[in-house]
Amino acid sequence: MRRFEYHRADTLEQVSRLLTELGDDTFLFNGGTDLLVEIRERLRRVRHVVDIKQIPGMSDITYDETRGLSFGALVTVGRLERLPLVRKLYPNLCAALASLGSIQVRNRATVVGNVCRASPSADTIPPLIADGAFIHIYSTTNMRVVPLAEFFTGPGKTVLAKGEIVTGITVPPAADNAGKAYIKHGRRKAMELSTVGVAVSLCMDDGVCSDIRIALGAVGATVLRAPEAEAMLRGTKLDDAIVKSAANKAMEECTPISNVRASADYRRDMVGVLTGRAIKQALETFA
Amino acid sequence: MKRIVEFTVNGEEREMAVETCCSLLDALRDDVGLTGTKKGCDVGDCGACTVIVDGQPVNACLMLAVEAEGRTVETIEGLQPDVDVLHPLQDAFMRHGASQCGFCTPGILMMAKKLLEDNPNPTDEDIRFGLSGNICRCTGYTKIFDAIKSAALEMEAARS
DSSP states (O other): OOOOEEEEOSSHHHHHHHHHHSOTTEEEESSOTTHHHHHHTTSSOOSEEEEOTTOTTOSOEEEETTTEEEEETTOBHHHHHHOHHHHHHOHHHHHHHHTSSOHHHHTTOBHHHHHHTTOTTOSSHHHHHHTTOEEEEEOSSOOEEEEGGGTEEETTEESOOTTOEEEEEEEOOOOTTEEEEEEEEOSSSSSOOOSEEEEEEEEEETTEEEEEEEEEESSSSSOEEOHHHHHHHTTSOOOHHHHHHHHHHHHHHOOOOOOSSOOHHHHHHHHHHHHHHHHHHHHGGGO | OEEEEEEEETTEEEEEEEETTOBHHHIIIIISOOTTSOOSSSSSSSOTTEEEETTEEEEGGGSBGGGGTTOEEEOGGGOSSBTTBOOHHHHHHHHHTOOSSOSSHHHHHHHHHHHHHHOSSOOHHHHHHHTTTOOOTTOOHHHHHHHHHHHHHHHHHHHO
16 A cells, blocks of 8 residues: 555544644545545545544434434444434435445444545435534634535535544434435445435425425535425425426436436436435335 | 554454554455455455454455554454364355355355344345445355355254
C-alpha cells in the first residue's frame, strides 16, 4: 500500500487540530472501507490519516419518543442494521443499511462515514433525508446542527469547513401514522452501488396523506428531494392516478447523468417506476 | 515507522511489529505467518480475506494491522477444534467437493462459521445473503450451499 502516516486521536479537539495542522492531504480514518481502497487504488492522495475510533462518546445509539434515533459517528452500518428497533421503526433506513456493500464491509463501515463521503449514490442518505435527519458538527469554536438535506453541496462535497468533524446523526421519531420505504435499484443484490435509489417517508391521517418526503439517490449531484411531486401528493388519498402523475413529476425534477452504471434516460425512467413503487411500499405499513 | 501490536489470534496472545500503513491481511500473512487467509482483490470486494475480529467477520484487507491492538482475531487456521479434528464445515466442504481452486474457501468457511453460530438452521436465502460478500470465481456455489446445509444438520444432530 502507498505509505501514509497514521495518527490516533483521543479527543475531538486533537482531531480538529491535526486536520488543520497537517495540511490538505490529511483524512479522517473511521471505518476505512472507502479510504483504504482509495489509497490502494491511488484515487486519493493521502499523506496522513487520523484514526478517530478511540474517541469516547461517539459509539452510542439511543432512541426516545421526543428526540428520535441518535447515533454517533463511530456506529457501524452492521450494528445499526441489526438493531430490532431500527428494523421496526425505520424500515427505510434498515433496507438501505442492509444493501450497502457486504456483511464484512458493513461491520467496518460507519453510517456517518457513508454520509460524509457525500456520494450521490450513497445508500444511507435518501432514507435519512426523507426522514428529516440532522447532522451534528463539532469545531473548536462553533458546534452546529445542520439538516442533512442542507449538508451536501456536490458530489463528494459538504458544508464541512476545515477542522470540522461530524459527531453523529439524529433522526426524528417515527410517528404511529408514518409509512417508510427505500428501494435500491442495481444490477445485483450485494456489493453494488445504486443505479437509482428512492426513499419515501409519509404520514397518513384518516386516509389522507398529511405529509410526504421523497428523496432520490444517484440522479443528481447530490441526493435530491422531489418538492413538486411531494406537493401534488399532500392532502390526497394517494390513489393510483395521483401517484402516477407525481412519479412523472419526480422524473422531471431529477437531474441524472449517464455513466458506467446506467444512462441518464434509464435512470429517469427508473425514478418514475421506483417512486410509485416506494409510495405503495410505504403505504403497506397501513394495510 | 513500525509499531508493536499485541493481540490475540486463534486463542494465542501474539505480538507483531508492523508498519502503521500495513493492512491486517498483510500483517497476518507476512509477519505472523498465517497464510491461510487469502489476498484476492485487496479492496474489500471478494471476501477471500475474511477473518473474525471480536466476533464479527470483516475484510482483513480493509483493516490496518495497528487497529488489531488488544482485539481478538480468528483466522482459518483456528477453525479446527483440535489437531487432526476437522470442523464440521471443513468436513462437509471436503465431502461435497465444495472447493475447486480453493482460493475463496478460507473466507467462505469463516463466513459460514459465523452464519451458523448466529443462525443454526439457515434457509437457502439466509445462506445466499450471508455469503453475498464472498465471491467464488470457479462459480461452484451450489456445492458450497449444499456443504453448509449439510454441516448445519450435523452440528444440530451433535447438539441434541
